[in-house]
Amino acid sequence: MRFGIFCTLVLLALSFAPVTRAQSPIVVESQSVEMDFPDAMRFVLRASSVAPIQLARVTVWQRGVALGSRYTPAFTPKENISVSFNWNFQAFSSGGYLPPGTHGEYTWHLEDSAGNSYDTPRQSYIVQDKTKNWRILANKDVRVSWYKGSDVFGEAIFGRAIVAREFFARELEIENVEPLEIFVYADTREFFEALPPFSAEWTGGRMFPEYGVIMMNIAPENVEWGLRATSHELSHAILHSKIRGTIGQLAMPHWVDEGLAVYNETDDHAPDEHFDEAFTDAVRRNTLIPLRALQQRFPDSSDQAQLAYGQSYSVVKFMIDQYGREKFAALLNAYQQGVPGDTALRQVYGFTQDELENSWRTSLGVPLREISSARLPTIAPRPTYEVSSSLNNTPAPTVEPTRVSVVQSPPPDAPTPAPSQSVPANALCGAVLALGGLVTFSFLKRRRAFSGGQD
Ligand SMILES: [Zn+2]
Structure with missing residues (x-):
């Protein structure tokens, strides 16, 4: 019991302690991810060094996706910096969409003008929709x-x-x-x-x-x-x-x-x-x-x-x-x-x-x-997020700020679906297989006031 309390206290102390590395004078005072789904999530970092910090680059991964995305936000080089990157869920060029429940990790890479560098240990984050009382x-x-x-x-x-x-x-x-x-x-x-x-x-x-x-x-x-x-x-x-x-x-x-x-x-x-x-x-x-x-x-x-x-x-x-x-x-x-x-x-x-x-x-x-x-009539591939698999992924440009990974971006002229006056069918969406029987249940005809989906 006492050991448990001790461990808890140590963990609490560690979680609030500045993250440092003995070899580098660069000190990370704090870092966090502020969640504002469905608009954005914000990676925030405060750090200091003996010389002006001139580079802060955040790399972000999602569980299930091998490649990460890398961004280098702009800031004024100083010994004490506060920098952030706004990952916009609605804009591919600065992050792009992620569904609630997405688990991931991120790390910051810092460099100062004296040639010192520091990489923070990977921290985890979860995309959360805080607009609902789940x-x-x-x-x-x-x-x-x-x-x-x-x-x-x-x-x-x-x-x-x-x-x-x-x-x-x-x-x-x-x-x-x-x-x-x-x-x-x-x-x-x-x-x-x-x-x-x-x-x-x-x-x-x-x-x-x-x-x-x-x-x-x-x-x-x-x-x-x-x-x-x-x-x-x-x-x-x-x-x-x-x-x-x-x-x-x-x-x-x-x-x-x-x-x-x-x-x-x-x-x-x-x-x-x-x-x-x-x-x-x-x-x-x-x-x-x-x-x-x-x-x-x-x-x-x-x-x-x-x-x-x-x-x-x-x-x-x-x-x-x-x-x-x-x-x-x-x-x-x-x-x-x-x-x-x-x-x-x-x-x-x-x-x-x-x-x-x-x-x-x-x-x-x-x-x-x-x-x-x-x-044969074909449906021209339209690179949108609708098909949520990675089917249409294309490499992203490598100019900073850059995405290392790939998530297709909607074309500039992609139309936003107009609201329908009709009552479209539902549609589920997604994908799979199977073969056999599940639990029995009756089917209640459903009419949705809007619509259905695919995966
Ligand atoms: Zn489906």
Whole structure:
């Protein structure tokens, strides 16, 4: 007991003591991270030396991302400096978006005019949304935060997340799944304020695989849809744990990712009513979207996005019903190895994506599509934050202040999604797999006043 108190006191003393290094006259008086989500977080440092400090450079990492970002804020060289870097969540050039729940570390590098330098030990930070009075349920694997609705509501989401996580991890044979952070926003406006800029208006949930964070918009009265959305997002999370890394991410078509997530929403793998209408209509009118156009991302428009979810689900269900789960699992394993789309299909199934598409169309009674890649409509890749995987990452310039890492930036002319007067379908988003049944639950038709999402 006394030893415990002693240790606590020592730790407290250490945490307040100036951080110094014997070899360097540079002394860090204090350092901190001020959180102001969804606008910014601020890295603040006070330091002194025997000669004017002329360089202070902060390097910031996020858990799950190998490369860090480095910034050199401007200040007047002096023996005693107070310097800060404002990491803007809304501007790529000075940080960029990070979801709440992102864990990371940072360090400062200091140099003075006498040639001394000093690097602070790495300090940890967590991106926090302090605008809400969060209630939390957590175990070592999953942490659910919500701010509206009863304890029963939070327990329902937490319970579903635990079951789904264990189920999908078992199905996908994943042993080490990183802890997951789940944030439930009850209000649509507040949800979009917390999402990255340029999020599609139909976003209802969002998985950030690299950070292990899931954000969902679930009103407490929509708990049935919320459970469905939780399974959907957990599917994405576990699948991305499996194919972790850029190679796997690039190999797996987006329609496979989303199709599986919808497939996994319920234990009986029934169609999601929100997508089924658009899909049935497209089958009737022969206006299905070519699979090739859904390889990298889904359409921006709500109607087309609903169709994209509906038909991605339909193709995945066709593959599993027609050729079995083992083949599908083998396909995912191929993606995990970095084997790209068509090659993986040919390797596992013996046919190409175009051939698969026509087999599926035949099963629907839809005319075959002429295979001509030159005439296929495609959706131009738009580098936004919407697809939260690292698919579209591009190297950043190396001029200081610079990002060492890469997060795609929205183009200057990227339009902000206009508010829709219609009632878009929900849409979940995110990504994953799976194969099997989850907990049984009834499906309550849900209409959202805004929209849904993709991952
Ligand atoms: Zn999804």
